[in-house]
Amino acid sequence: MTATVMAPAATQAHRDPNVLRWLGAYACSMLGDNVYYLALSWAAVQAGTPSQAGAVMAVSAVPRALLMLGGGVIADRLGPRRVVIGSDAARCAAVLAVAALLALTRPGLWPLALLALVFGTVDAVFMPAVGALPARITSPDQLARVQGMRGLAIRFASVVGAPLGGLVVAVGGAATAFGVAGLLIAAFLPLLVAVRVRPLPADDTSDETSDDTSGAEDGEDGAGAAGSRRATAWGDLAAGLRYLRGHRVLGPLMLVIALGDFGFVGPLNVGLTLLADHRGWGASGMGWVLAGFGTGAGAASLLLAVRGRLPYAALVAAGAILAGSVAIGALAYVPTLAGAVGVALAVGLLAGLSGAMCGALLQTQADPAYHGRVTAVSGLVSLGLAPLSMPFAAAAIGAWGLRPVFVVSAAVCGLGGVVTLCFRDLRRAELPA
Template sequence: MQTSTQGSVLANRNFRLLFGGSTVSALGDQFTLVALPWLVLKLTGDPAALGLVLAAMALPRAIFMLIGGAVVDRMSPRRVLLAARGVNALLVSLLALLVWTGAINMPLVYAIALGIGLSTAFAYPASSSILPQLMEPTQLAPANALIMGMRQLSVFVGPLLAGLVIGTGAHAAVTRGPADAHGLGLAFGIDAVSFLASLGSLMMIRLHTDDHPRRTQGSVLAAVAEGVRGVWADVPLRAFILYVGAVTFFVGGPIQVGLPVLADTRLDLGAASLGILMTANGGGMVVGGFLSKLAARVVRGRLGLMVLCIDGVVGLGLVWLGTVHRTWSGAALLATTGVLAGMAQIAIISWIQQRVSREMMGRTMSLLMFTFMGLGPVSAALAGGLLKFISLPALFAGAGLTLSAIALGCLANPVLRGIGAPLPAEAAG
């Protein structure tokens, strides 16, 4: 039955186009995710500067994410995504050119980071809103499984390749620019080229809302307010988004800043260490994605209970991560935590997509994404500043213990604990 369902998903031409273009683009994205923090550290040697660059992306993302969700609900999400990814492609191409020519400097990095943050504020809610328009509700779970599996596979392969590409800069003769400039420019260039696959596939996809935009009343800001009210009225969804926001603020930043600093200052393979760490985590998430259906069956649909227990264990793993000195020890640890995290993702996203109406999908997903994509880099800026006063092991220990404390404390909340299972209040309604 599972094979038949997945076969019907791949029989959808629009889905095949979306899946193919997203696969190449997601792999390319990993090159920038590794190269950008490495570039900042090579230019400045300052973790606080890395935190500020991540915050520069977060500021426009945080301001415009909810507006982006409202725009997606009023227009064709395909056209919004096409425009946003086109801007992203130009910015990454410019970054590659500046690094190659040795003209890159921190003011330019901050400006490009601001532009990337603004474009992704529209890209993320648009990409999350396309799938429910392409697929029947019963096909969302297998479609999400394929797309998230592809993304996790890109996280498994991409960072390792990116680390190896960047590492070539250590042996190239470069007279201008930062250390590893040759490899960094090549990494950004690969990501820029990968956007062509995504843009090409999006041009061939057709959605009903392309020619029949939704009839809307009121301003974009009024639509944003309506979306916030809708999520707030859904008690389980509200509780989950608030939980994700708390975890992201206290834990996301230390991880974003801590991993590049760990690879640069304590591990043995330089940029390759960062790629291996991210690859190990992505590979673990691939395995976790395959196990997610079995895990949900074991917990009998109580996805909230599963997420809270997993986060409690992952927090202890972060404490341990701060003590490692060898790349492969850190990779083994991150692979394990990746398995645990991957087990919950597909079921949670499918639960949200099935719960929310299409008319509210863009705004709902923008609220969810705001909690970790908007707050995460702000947290990273604070974490970068903290590293001036505390050690890296102390940063990881504080983040890990905070995660475990939040997760274990929320186990007492019956709404969060029961996400994914029918609640008495819902049954009564």
């Protein structure tokens, strides 16, 4: 497939038709994902025991974590747009096949487990490519705005997707819900095919490539990807890890992201559930707290989408991380539901702002030839390793109570802000004007 090469962006991202096509495609895909996960959990509960359903839901996490780094290599070797289109087509086909199977027979849990396995495997390739794509569709000075627009798309999908999935399951059952999810994922494809991408600059090659790699097989990949085909996949992976380790901004920035994820995931997931139960707020109260967090995160995304660029990006991220860590610790000490919703709103706003700043710095500081691998490492930390903190958080809460665990988690998050301030090159990092 030949991609169309685009000239440098002449308009702001929120007015650029090319970026808006990408945003529409991304929103459709995320909406389909939300409907898919709800349909999968419902079908698994109906077909087996609660423990079996839990196992089915966890199946996709294993290949995603194990194969994520390889997915980053594939995205950089073949080009993110091509990889996103191919992997999304595979996800769509798998979901629609299971929808047809459930509509015709009652096969039990095995097709659901197989679907989860396939989905997780393809996600390991899809997610790094999706993360690498924004830098190839707009100019560097618009990446912060694109991060905000992407955050709004995620919030839209989470708010609309779950109710839509529940409605479709209630009306037509799991088979219909899988069908709707597949169609939403399929709607991603024509929009993305119409998205134009930038070629890699001629000097954006990995350290395994030589100077005679000027010819690429198509305009999407450019010299960097063509040259990287001369190296092995393992060589490309090793080169990407060396690149991250030696980069004066990206190396410490990845540590900041890891600290934030490890400190944040436990309290927001396990800890919040136990806090709502301990305070007597119930499931509805927990829903209100989560709504507060989502509203704050959405406000941060909207701010970036409108403003586009904030000066002193790394310092803004450090300040938001430090203030947000205080808010996370305070959440365990708030006695009333209204107060907890207010604190969660602040947590969402600050975490959304720091996350968007870190994401934009990751995009703008990385050499385009390494975007897939850099995104893969970030995704592995956030989606593969950070969730492992949840059982430890639950065990710690059982042993020492809610407040000490929330305070420790807040301290871990706060270390990310300290790391940002301690590394001079990261502290001085700015987004392109």
